[in-house]
């Protein structure tokens with residue numbers, strides 16, 4: 184039976200950030216570690232076996248399991264993240280249809296066009312905070328694509344609000360309370376827009392995100408509550424704006440390993456994709472995922488009582504030397520087969536690289552926005568490599584204690600010259 188350490192680990196988790204589960208694992212000398220989180224017993228797991236265990240609904244459920252502070256900032260109440268079984272299957276099918284199909288190319292075109300236009304403006308400015316600027320570009324592109332109505336003058340505030348929701352989920356600091364307030368306000372705004380679409384007052388293109396979410400019927404045959412529909416529209420536009428974190432990390436990588444820039448500049452698609460994978464693997468973003476065991480279960484000899492939390496250490500798994508030799512070396516080539524211009528992106532197993540969850544996104548909770556993330560990031564990484572700029576003195580440190588991590592300065596660029 185899982186023996187419970189007496190001290191709740193919620194505070195150490197917040198203080199140690201991404202190192203919390205890896206440190207516990209190192210101390211225990213094994214991949215499965217017992218702990219306590221949010222006053223519940225918890226088991227931290229890692230590796231392809233641990234991931235398979237967690238994604239099996241017989242072992243772990245999401246409903247009622249996700250911490251309230253995370254739901255109230257990052258995901259939203261009633262979100263697909265919090266569903267199980269048939270309810271999850273039906274809602275998830277909507278996201279898979281919207282996010283994993285042919286529309287990806289159109290989204291990338293809209294975002295890269297917004298980047299190219301913005302780069303002309305950046306050249307006129309004394310300095311640009313890259314992560315903020317990228318969030319605006321991504322927000323512009325995804326809102327147009329999703330048919331969310333936002334004028335250019337409202338765009339910076341919306342981009343800021345979307346990144347605030349991401350920034351505040353794992354902290355007790357004021358940014359957490361800001362994230363809650365911003366979510367309330369943006370849900371109310373989008374719920375009104377959904378009602379407008381349903382009543383016919385607002386016209387949207389057939390098949391757009393707003394159209395599909397407004398008309399979606401859940402497993403009970405009912406339309407979503409307007410507020411829940413708003414939550415799900417936010418679950419498309421918010422994480423797309425959050426690709427700005429990976430753009431910031433790409434700039435960090437280009438600064439530390441400038442040799443990558445030349446190959447990226449050529450636009451060689453396989454290398455750009457491999458770079459996107461390596462940025463997502465190497466840099467810390469989503470720390471772990473989890474749910475609750477619906478019954479007593481067992482993993483690697485550890486019995487987990489009913490109601491205990493089970494966590495998959497995403498950051499730890501992405502740095503597991505068994506899966507990624509020399510995990511702290513930044514090497515996009517690890518995702519390529521072959522060398523030079525003839526290289527192709529190698530096949531990546533569904534349980535291997537897990538920055539956005541593991542398994543099959545069509546059936547489990549794995550992120551349905553992963554193809555979009557890779558497509559956007561590889562396109563923007565090439566543009567970033569082609570952009571001329573100077574990095575003035577600034578704090579580019581990425582603290583593993585801060586969740587979500589980011590280069591402290593947000594990556595300040597000066598003397599920007601469009602490529």
Ligand code: HEM
Pocket residue numbers: 263264265275278282418419420422423425426427468469472473538539540541547548549550551552553555556
């Ligand atoms: C910015 C980079 C991104 C990261 C790091 C990320 C990470 C994740 C993670 C860790 C999960 C949870 C997986 C699980 O619980 O098993 C997830 C789920 C999800 N993501 Fe992403 N994601 C990103 C981008 C996106 C994008 C661009 C979209 C949409 C356009 C998106 C939409 C979703 C949705 C709807 C879910 C819920 C899936 C479910 O519960 O079935 N994400 N993401």
